Amino acid sequence: MSDLRVEGLRKSYGPHAPPVLDGLDLTVPSGALAAVLGPSGCGKTTLLRIIAGFLRADAGGVTVGGRVLAGPGVHLPPERRRIGIVPQEGALFPHLSVARNVAFGLSGVDRTARRRRTEEMLELVGLAGYGGRMPHELSGGQQQRIALARALAPRPALVLLDEPFNALDSALRAGVRADVRTALRLSGATAVLVTHDQQEALSTADLVAVVREGRVVQCDTPQRVYARPADPWVAGFVGDAVLLPATAHSGGTARTALGTIPLTTDPGTETETRATATATGTVLLRPEQLELTDPTSATVGGTVTDVRFYGHDAMVTVTVDGLDHPVDIRAAGPLAVRPGERTGIRVRGNGVLHP
Numbered sequence: 111m112s113d114l115r116v117e118g119l120r121k122s123y124g125p126h127a128p129p130v131l132d133g134l135d136l137t138v139p140s141g142a143l144a145a146v147l148g149p150s151g152c153g154k155t156t157l158l159r160i161i162a163g164f165l166r167a168d169a170g171g172v173t174v175g176g177r178v179l180a181g182p183g184v185h186l187p188p189e190r191r192r193i194g195i196v197p198q199e200g201a202l203f204p205h206l207s208v209a210r211n212v213a214f215g216l217s218g219v220d221r222t223a224r225r226r227r228t229e230e231m232l233e234l235v236g237l238a239g240y241g242g243r244m245p246h247e248l249s250g251g252q253q254q255r256i257a258l259a260r261a262l263a264p265r266p267a268l269v270l271l272d273e274p275f276n277a278l279d280s281a282l283r284a285g286v287r288a289d290v291r292t293a294l295r296l297s298g299a300t301a302v303l304v305t306h307d308q309q310e311a312l313s314t315a316d317l318v319a320v321v322r323e324g325r326v327v328q329c330d331t332p333q334r335v336y337a338r339p340a341d342p343w344v345a346g347f348v349g350d351a352v353l354l355p356a357t358a359h360s361g362g363t364a365r366t367a368l369g370t371i372p373l374t375t376d377p378g379t380e381t382e383t384r385a386t387a388t389a390t391g392t393v394l395l396r397p398e399q400l401e402l403t404d405p406t407s408a409t410v411g412g413t414v415t416d417v418r419f420y421g422h423d424a425m426v427t428v429t430v431d432g433l434d435h436p437v438d439i440r441a442a443g444p445l446a447v448r449p450g451e452r453t454g455i456r457v458r459g460n461g462v463l464h465p
């Protein structure tokens with residue numbers, strides 16, 4: 111077992127500086143890949159550096175598999191933490207072959223075992239047979255996979271990935287992400303991926319921890335973070351959001367400018383209580399829940415102000431009658447609307463009510 115527990119981390123860079131980490135808690139179960147997602151400057155790198163042992167926290171603790179790495183009176187040096195790191199741009203040793211890069215952390219292991227482990231790791235990242243190459247003979251994506259193989263070779267208790275796909279162009283990124291995720295799964299390692307890219311976090315991780323101003327504001331599966339964001343800020347940060355002023359009714363519906371919308375509730379949770387008791391609030395929908403309809407027969411209508419075509423779908427911005435801000439509608443398939451035209455709008459599925 112090598113679950114990660116981060117509790118109450120606090121860090122300021124200087125006695126009069128504001129806190130960068132402000133009581134941050136994070137739990138990652140053994141073998142899971144968690145993405146730490148947050149805007150620039152929210153403290154992601156600071157968190158990673160404290161977990162790795164490059165930086166001391168002012169307060170709080172870090173344990174992996176029950177072993178205290180940092181806490182009151184404890185600060186294990188980085189080399190004793192059993193943590194593998196995949197930095198932003200691979201940072202392979204340029205003068206060492208791929209095999210020697212991968213074997214770098216395997217000191218104290220005999221030659222045969224070292225060779226076997228290196229080959230195992232190259233196979234794990236899908237680069238068996240590349241051991242004799244030099245780093246400059248690899249593509250950017252291959253370099254990142256070798257950096258992962260190097261991090262995993264000594265069987266670390268935890269792997270930290272610091273925005274590892276940033277330097278890759280977008281066409282390559284999705285493939286390398288998938289390869290890295292597969293290799294991490296097969297290795298069984300617990301891992302933390304730091305990113306400011308929402309799509310990367312949602313598509314790659316088992317858990318997404320959204321960080322704002324030095325705290326985790328929500329930590330949940332990608333599906334729940336997207337469908338049940340903790341607040342309107344998280345909703346807008348992890349995806350496109352349609353936020354509507356609403357009046358909630360006791361029957362689990364809310365009246366909005368887009369009509370009466372059924373609300374999602376978790377039985378027995380605080381949310382249900384809120385959904386039934388709150389008089390006013392904000393209802394969240396996603397643009398794919400809105401549908402363009404024939405304006406002549408629609409009960410809710412608006413005027414198209416913009417259309418952005420993305421190939422697989424399009425985003426249509428509509429000024430809705432009775433609403434003071436426009437909404438975005440994700441439309442799949444061939445588009446029949448243009449800016450200036452009238453459209454009807456229909457809502458599919460449930461909304462989430464925030465007080």
Ligand SMILES: Nc1ncnc2c1ncn2[C@@H]1O[C@H](COP(=O)(O)OP(=O)(O)OP(=O)(O)O)[C@@H](O)[C@H]1O
Pocket residue numbers: 123130148149150151152153154155156157306
């Ligand atoms: N060594 C330092 N000395 C002083 N301030 C620092 C130092 N390192 C980081 N900071 C400040 O701490 C805050 C958080 O920085 P951090 O690098 O942890 O954020 P981040 O979420 O990783 O941002 P990014 O996504 O831009 O890398 C920022 O305001 C930054 O300016």
